[in-house]
Amino acid sequence: MPQSHKRIVIERLVAALGKDGLKTAPAIPDACLRDWSAERGGMPLALATPENTNQVSAVLRICHDAGVPVVPQGGRTGLAGGAVPSEGAVLLSLAAMNRIEEIDAASGLMVVQAGCVLQVLQEAAEAAGRSLQLDLGARGSAQIGGNIATNAGGNRVIRYGMARELVLGLEVVLADGTVLPMMNRMPKNNAALDLKHLFIGSEGTMGIITRAVLRLHPRVAGANAALVAISGFAEAAGLLAHAQKTLSGRVTAFELMWADYYDAVLAVTGRRPPVTRGHPVYALIEMQGADPDRERDDFQAMMEQAFEAGLIQDAAIAMSQREVDDFWALRDGVAEILPHWATTINFDVSVPLARIGDCVDDIRAALKDRFPALQFMFFGHAGDGNIHLVAGPIETVDPTGHGIESTVYDLIRSYGGSVSAEHGIGLHKKPWLSYSRSDAELDLLRHMKGLLDPKGILNPGKVI
Amino acid sequence: MPQSHKRIVIERLVAALGKDGLKTAPAIPDACLRDWSAERGGMPLALATPENTNQVSAVLRICHDAGVPVVPQGGRTGLAGGAVPSEGAVLLSLAAMNRIEEIDAASGLMVVQAGCVLQVLQEAAEAAGRSLQLDLGARGSAQIGGNIATNAGGNRVIRYGMARELVLGLEVVLADGTVLPMMNRMPKNNAALDLKHLFIGSEGTMGIITRAVLRLHPRVAGANAALVAISGFAEAAGLLAHAQKTLSGRVTAFELMWADYYDAVLAVTGRRPPVTRGHPVYALIEMQGADPDRERDDFQAMMEQAFEAGLIQDAAIAMSQREVDDFWALRDGVAEILPHWATTINFDVSVPLARIGDCVDDIRAALKDRFPALQFMFFGHAGDGNIHLVAGPIETVDPTGHGIESTVYDLIRSYGGSVSAEHGIGLHKKPWLSYSRSDAELDLLRHMKGLLDPKGILNPGKVI
Numbered sequence: 001m002p003q004s005h006k007r008i009v010i011e012r013l014v015a016a017l018g019k020d021g022l023k024t025a026p027a028i029p030d031a032c033l034r035d036w037s038a039e040r041g042g043m044p045l046a047l048a049t050p051e052n053t054n055q056v057s058a059v060l061r062i063c064h065d066a067g068v069p070v071v072p073q074g075g076r077t078g079l080a081g082g083a084v085p086s087e088g089a090v091l092l093s094l095a096a097m098n099r100i101e102e103i104d105a106a107s108g109l110m111v112v113q114a115g116c117v118l119q120v121l122q123e124a125a126e127a128a129g130r131s132l133q134l135d136l137g138a139r140g141s142a143q144i145g146g147n148i149a150t151n152a153g154g155n156r157v158i159r160y161g162m163a164r165e166l167v168l169g170l171e172v173v174l175a176d177g178t179v180l181p182m183m184n185r186m187p188k189n190n191a192a193l194d195l196k197h198l199f200i201g202s203e204g205t206m207g208i209i210t211r212a213v214l215r216l217h218p219r220v221a222g223a224n225a226a227l228v229a230i231s232g233f234a235e236a237a238g239l240l241a242h243a244q245k246t247l248s249g250r251v252t253a254f255e256l257m258w259a260d261y262y263d264a265v266l267a268v269t270g271r272r273p274p275v276t277r278g279h280p281v282y283a284l285i286e287m288q289g290a291d292p293d294r295e296r297d298d299f300q301a302m303m304e305q306a307f308e309a310g311l312i313q314d315a316a317i318a319m320s321q322r323e324v325d326d327f328w329a330l331r332d333g334v335a336e337i338l339p340h341w342a343t344t345i346n347f348d349v350s351v352p353l354a355r356i357g358d359c360v361d362d363i364r365a366a367l368k369d370r371f372p373a374l375q376f377m378f379f380g381h382a383g384d385g386n387i388h389l390v391a392g393p394i395e396t397v398d399p400t401g402h403g404i405e406s407t408v409y410d411l412i413r414s415y416g417g418s419v420s421a422e423h424g425i426g427l428h429k430k431p432w433l434s435y436s437r438s439d440a441e442l443d444l445l446r447h448m449k450g451l452l453d454p455k456g457i458l459n460p461g462k463v464i
Numbered sequence: 465m466p467q468s469h470k471r472i473v474i475e476r477l478v479a480a481l482g483k484d485g486l487k488t489a490p491a492i493p494d495a496c497l498r499d500w501s502a503e504r505g506g507m508p509l510a511l512a513t514p515e516n517t518n519q520v521s522a523v524l525r526i527c528h529d530a531g532v533p534v535v536p537q538g539g540r541t542g543l544a545g546g547a548v549p550s551e552g553a554v555l556l557s558l559a560a561m562n563r564i565e566e567i568d569a570a571s572g573l574m575v576v577q578a579g580c581v582l583q584v585l586q587e588a589a590e591a592a593g594r595s596l597q598l599d600l601g602a603r604g605s606a607q608i609g610g611n612i613a614t615n616a617g618g619n620r621v622i623r624y625g626m627a628r629e630l631v632l633g634l635e636v637v638l639a640d641g642t643v644l645p646m647m648n649r650m651p652k653n654n655a656a657l658d659l660k661h662l663f664i665g666s667e668g669t670m671g672i673i674t675r676a677v678l679r680l681h682p683r684v685a686g687a688n689a690a691l692v693a694i695s696g697f698a699e700a701a702g703l704l705a706h707a708q709k710t711l712s713g714r715v716t717a718f719e720l721m722w723a724d725y726y727d728a729v730l731a732v733t734g735r736r737p738p739v740t741r742g743h744p745v746y747a748l749i750e751m752q753g754a755d756p757d758r759e760r761d762d763f764q765a766m767m768e769q770a771f772e773a774g775l776i777q778d779a780a781i782a783m784s785q786r787e788v789d790d791f792w793a794l795r796d797g798v799a800e801i802l803p804h805w806a807t808t809i810n811f812d813v814s815v816p817l818a819r820i821g822d823c824v825d826d827i828r829a830a831l832k833d834r835f836p837a838l839q840f841m842f843f844g845h846a847g848d849g850n851i852h853l854v855a856g857p858i859e860t861v862d863p864t865g866h867g868i869e870s871t872v873y874d875l876i877r878s879y880g881g882s883v884s885a886e887h888g889i890g891l892h893k894k895p896w897l898s899y900s901r902s903d904a905e906l907d908l909l910r911h912m913k914g915l916l917d918p919k920g921i922l923n924p925g926k927v928i
Contacts, residue, residue: 106701106818107849151654159713162652165629180904186814186849188626189882190615190665191900192889192927195908197661201654218709237570245682248753249623250712289712294762350650354570385571385650418653425656436655440644444659451915463656 001068001088006045009066013048013090016058021096023047032091035076035083036138039427042087044071051096053171053179053210060208060457061177063090069460070175072204074146075117077138079346080426082150082203082462089460092208094145101211103128108216109168109185114145114209121214130216133160137332145209151201153422156288158383159252160217162422163200169213170196175453185213198452203424204459206452222292223252224299225324228306229279229314233357236281239311240353240383243285246302250295253286254383255331258360261377265333268340274316274327283382284327292321334379334390341375344392345401347408350385351417359415360387366407371397374404386421409435425463433464465532465552470509473530477512477554480522485560487511496555499540499547500602503891506551508535515560517635517643517674524672524921525641527554533924534639536668538610539581541602543810544890546614546667546926553924556672558609565675567592572680573632573649578609578673585678594680597624601796609673615665617886620752622847623716624681626886627664633677634660639917649677662916667888668923670916686756687716688763689788692770693743693778697821700745703775704817704847707749710766714759717750718847719795722824725841729797732804738780738791747846748791756785798843798854805839808856809865811872814849815881823879824851830871835861838868850885873899889927897928 013022023029028047034040045068050056063070069089076083085091094115102111105128112121118132119139125132134147136154146152148170152163160166169184182196199207230236233256240254257265262282266273275282289295299317306312318324338344351359360378367374376391391404398404409419413435420429420436434442445464449456477486487493492511498504509532514520527534533553540547549555558579566575569592576585582596583603589596598611600618610616612634616627624630633648646660663671694700697720704718721729726746730737739746753759763781770776782788802808815823824842831838840855855868862868873883877899884893884900898906909928913920 104816104818106705107816109816151658153652153654157652161625161629162654164658165625174908178904180908181902182905184882185816185880186882186885188617188621188814188845188848188850188885189900190617190626190886190888191882191884191893191897192905192909193666193670193912194615194628194661194664195905195912197658200658202657206657218705218713220712241570241682245754248684248714248751248755248759249682250714287712290709291712295712298758350652352568352571352573352649354568381652384652386652416649418648418650418655420655421650421652422654424654429655433655436653438645440642441646441656441659444638444644444662445656447915448657448659451911 005066009062009068010046012062013046013059016062017048017050017055021049021051021055031076032073032093033085035078035081037079037081037426037428039081039084041084044085044089044091047091047093049093049096053173056092056173056208056210057177057179059090059092060173060175063457064176064455067455067457069457071459072208074115074143075138075141077142078146078150078426079348079423080420080428082424082426082459084427086460094143097210100124105130105216107185110214110216111211112144112214113211114143116144118142118144118147125216126219129219131219132214133217134163134166144212148200148209148212149202149204150424153381153386155381156252157381158254166215167196167200167212168215170199170209171211172199172207172209174207175455175458180207183211183213187215203426203463205449205463206458218290220288221290222321223286223288223324224292224296225284225286225318225327226303227274227316227327228283228285228312229275230281230283230311231313232280233360235311236283236382237353239283239306242306242309242311243302246305247287247298250287250289251285252288253284255284256380256382257282257331258378261379264337264377265330268337269333271330275314279313284331286324338390341390341392343394344390345394345404347389348421348423349387349412349417349419350421351412351415353385355415356382356385356387359411359417363389363408363411366411367391367404370407371404373397405432427462430463469530473526473532474510476526477510477523480526481512481514481519485513485515485519492555495540496537496557497549499542499545501543501545501890501892503545503548505548508549508553508555511555511557513557513560517637520556520637520672520674521641521643523554523556524637524639527921528640528919531919531921533921535923536613536672538579538607539602539605541606542610542614542890543812543887544884544892546888546890546923548891550924558607561674564588569594569680571649574678574680575675576608576678577675578607580608582606582608582611589680590683593683595683596678597681598627598630608676612664612673612676613666613668614888617845617850619845620716621845622718630679631660631664631676632679634663634673635675636663636671636673638671639919639922644671647675647677651679667890667927669913669927670922682754684752685754686785687750687752687788688756688760689748689750689782689791690767691738691780691791692747692749692776693739694745694747694775695777696744697824699775700747700846701817703747703770706770706773706775707766710769711751711762714751714753715749716752717748719748720844720846721746721795722842725843728801728841729794732801733797735794739778743777748795750788802854805854805856807858808854809858809868811853812885812887813851813876813881813883814885815876815879817849819879820846820849820851823875823881827853827872827875830875831855831868834871835868837861869896891926894927
């Protein structure tokens, strides 16, 4: 793009946003050039920080006219590179649209702007006597617009679903600046096709999410939880089915940790093992509820039956919230392991629940065979079919990581799984997208993109 | 269309389906000319009954080439006229695609063809130790393809969501015959935009659903339930919030019946009132679970607290499944009332939960004012914001029903509600669609239709 053209775009953006609403290099903060992935993008033209939907619309209109790429940014906590800049793009930060517009506790909903930080929304919902049941490690930085644009998963999907299930309504600005209001407030609305699903999980390639109506659930007071040792994956799946059935759907988390993960996290964190080592698989089972003391009987009865049925080898049951938190610290301890194994490759995949055990065994055997010096560990939200795998260090073994990726994704494909369970595609997984989507799906996706963004300005180069 | 052209289409269809797969008038059964709505369509050209996806694809390719409309039909239990024939259309019945291909109980899923009857699937899931948690009055005739195409709601949405939430994957045939496989089996799959949502709730206007992967939940053994009398809507909403919170999300149904409905159903059915008459609102609360006897303590504790808090005036708690069924017979008794009030107009609307009480009061006052001789009754799945309203007889009062409809829908619009909570738009609600969707939404819907069905052959004249 010629300099004169750039200058005109910047002048128009300043006119729309005011001087404080636009930064150009070198005033663009370094943090905006990256997200939490290892992906690196190009040098952006400018950083726009609109304060309302009209300003978002103006930015898009200007960029659409000029054919300038637009890269939306929330909290930049994505792990697939969906928010890294394209060369010459306008970065569109939603950070200034961070107002909670309304909480209707009686109807079980809140109306929020896209730039609200997830944890802020969780706390506001709690203060109003409700719970926003989306939760993930990045809660302190992630913005709800990004959570929705990536259809975020997290810790409680087994009970409350993905971000999609928590979105009642959306406001989206289309590539040409058209505002698309879909601010539905009802759990049930079958007045024609529900168009919000064109944007949930689109990673900013179909439109920019500016506001949302979120569903709130009844508030929970605390949790019962156990950390258990299990003799194999089949027994773990049996335990999950038993717990979900006997607790009548109240299980809020079922996190699996294979022995490689359990040993690594204990070694790195120095924590005392809640249950003995030496078992193939460990699970953290949690049941949140309104009255954890009252509900403990049900939880313990479930555990006793599981013991009698041979589904559990060893178990520690939390007797306080502090002990629940201690169990979660083991699961969340992955962040402490990564620096010790650097550089790692981190996978986020899913396979049908019943096939997880075999799939993990096959991946382990294949990696051991091909990369004998590689360390790896398996864990994840297995109740949803979601496995995470960390492998490293790759420097001496497979510096590009491509061999490790193809080993893993070949097996994921053969098991009918997905190369992205919850992190999205972004830049990082583009080479592997066809492993999990049919040619006809990818064709239709391209046609949809052509319809919604004919000039291809929205987050170009991401996903497809 | 000239006769010679028709003959060629029919010859090509017979070649694709065999003689048994195609019927032409007058051999088309009368039942295929109607659905459960009062809408009437035109005379179809033929009835095609393909036995597999390839045959569906062939039918669509032939009709697409010839520009012949295609009207998909499942169990024809829809209440909005979505399945009535268009003049000269090929009716595409999925009835012969009624095979359960697989039940993977361990993964919690089943793979089915679109023509399977809902109740058959429910029973098969139970036999495999799981539950398919979609349930509605038409379960004995409705086909799963139609349930998905209309995003059916029903009795347990408050706990398990609409049909959409129970669909993991779909296979769809597009207007030009392209088969679009999206047979995902995982609860989590963020490998690009999830395209199945283009078809769920599209009422056959965007593609033909041929197969589905359905999510199965843990099996339930029975229910605790109560029928309660309540002093007003605000208290009913308070009771729902209390029950959802203290039962930690286990409430499976919360059905409201206003006094007009309660009195009418008792009068028509001759049943003994479980709780005294004379209260403004009644609710049926149900909590299904794996061990209803064990769970009764929790349910009764919830009820006692509700009494103490003044949320309930009178209550009957079921002590057996037979008594649970008796409560449901009152709620389902609407079918017995309708003939006594004929001809009726039946509404399916939703408004944000906290506004239901005022909205119902306003509708009642407006109808009384404009149509003093009209009888009406309010009930519905109020836990989801969904109200049903039956008004009649209309013959002497408002024979076209249009005045009654505009009175109701004007108020629904002013409350930010939807003209269709769960029945869809079909033919019946087309005039009112703009009351619940913005111009920008309808524009995008038309563009989507143009992309997916450029010749407009799929269920023409329905929805938009």
